[in-house]
Amino acid sequence: MLKAIIIDDEQHCVDRISKLLCKHNNTIDLVGISTTIEDAKTSIESMLPDVIFLDVHIHDKTGFDLLKQFSNIDCEIIFTTAYDRYAVDAFKFSALDYLLKPIDENEFCLAIEKIKKKASLKDISKKVEVLIHNLENKNQLLRKIAVSTSEGLTFVEVANIVRCQSDINYTHFFLKDKRKITVAKTIKHFENLLEQHNFFRIHKSHLINLSFVEKYLKGKGGYVLMSDKTHIDVAVRRKDAFLKKLSTTF
Incomplete structure (x- = not known):
């Protein structure tokens, strides 16, 4: 059973992901919900999730502010974000998974299936590094x-x-x-x-x-x-x- 955490400051988004996860409760268990970067860091360190649903914008910070606090990332990350052409391009360039808000059920199911099939997490930290590089260097x-x-x-x-x-x-x-x-x-x-x-x-x-x-x-x-x-x-x-x-x- 995979352990999942939702990190999002919008309750309706948390509710949406939680509802969609219920249909996959035979393989994924929702073990935590965080609405701040500080709480999210503590939850990740204590619960050691296999999957994180991470909002790009959390209050006055970003999901990347959270990821920068970890020297190594050994869990799957699915970013959730409102449409932004530049950000979407950055996700595609880094080969990381993302879901556009409002989250479509079919897209969500595809993301979950990809997680189930992945055999290695060794490149996640590298992918995140490239993603942050691309977002911070808009040239x-x-x-x-x-x-x-x-x-x-x-x-x-x-x-x-x-x-x-x-x-x-x-x-x-x-x-x-x-x-x-x-x-x-x-x-x-x-x-x-x-x-x-x-x-x-x-x-x-x-x-x-x-x-x-x-x-x-x-x-x-x-x-x-x-x-x-x-x-x-x-x-x-x-x-x-x-x-x-x-x-x-x-």
Whole structure:
């Protein structure tokens, strides 16, 4: 049986999560509710929960103020937050789970199922570190993204990604320092994450960082010369949108 704690200063949110947890009482036991950072720290230290439902904003503080008080985090964390595009992007970049308020039951159930299937918590502290880094450094060039490789979780500076190349259900990252990282996710996943951060998918197999484009050569679709000296074709159907994006970037 997993032990859960709710940390939230809004009673209706506490009630909502408590009600949803009742439907999973065969696997998760709600052992505590905290409405302040101070009480939450004490509860975590004494109850040693397996799962924490953590509100991002708690009175005049944040859930991150709480997490910074722990040198190591060895439980699952599901953040709850009102919609904020930047914050949501930060959660996605750090590969941490979050639920938007008002909490949807289906989304809640999906989060619970993910918790049940997870076999290791060794990367939680690293994920939280990256999340806080991204939230505190709103300059997109400082943002880091968490990617799962065969060796474990790797954190990459977005500004160091030259390009991404599709390989069916895998994506190869080519970095500024010549490293290559292979991730078991489709290029579409990273297109959705990176398109707002100066990346453009010029071909079904290629997502590029526009900061590393050295030259565009005209043609039917044309092609780009990247800083790592690779030549990449521009798909004909993406050409106009790509040129428009280039004109607003440089």
